[in-house]
Amino acid sequence: MKGKYVIIDLRNMDYMKDDEGKIIYYDTLEEAGVVCGMYEFENAWICKLEFNHIEAEVWGPYQQ
Secondary structure, three states: OOOOEEEEEOOOOEEOEOOOOOEOOEOOHHHHHHHHHHOOOOOOEEEEOOOOOOOHHHHOOOOO
16 A cells, blocks of 8 residues: 555544445545545545554564
8 A cells, every 4th residue: 555645634534435434545646636626625635655654562573
């Protein structure tokens, strides 16, 4: 998922999801931006996933 984009409303921590309630990941910033425009989001963030932090004591070395 590194390098993918997600759409999140940070005011209520809602996110763009599919019919099953799973988060949707976009390949490009432009693709996510088009979706924001289609659904007329007033105040949403398009966030790029860069690093998945997992605590070392629980999961071992960091996962990327």
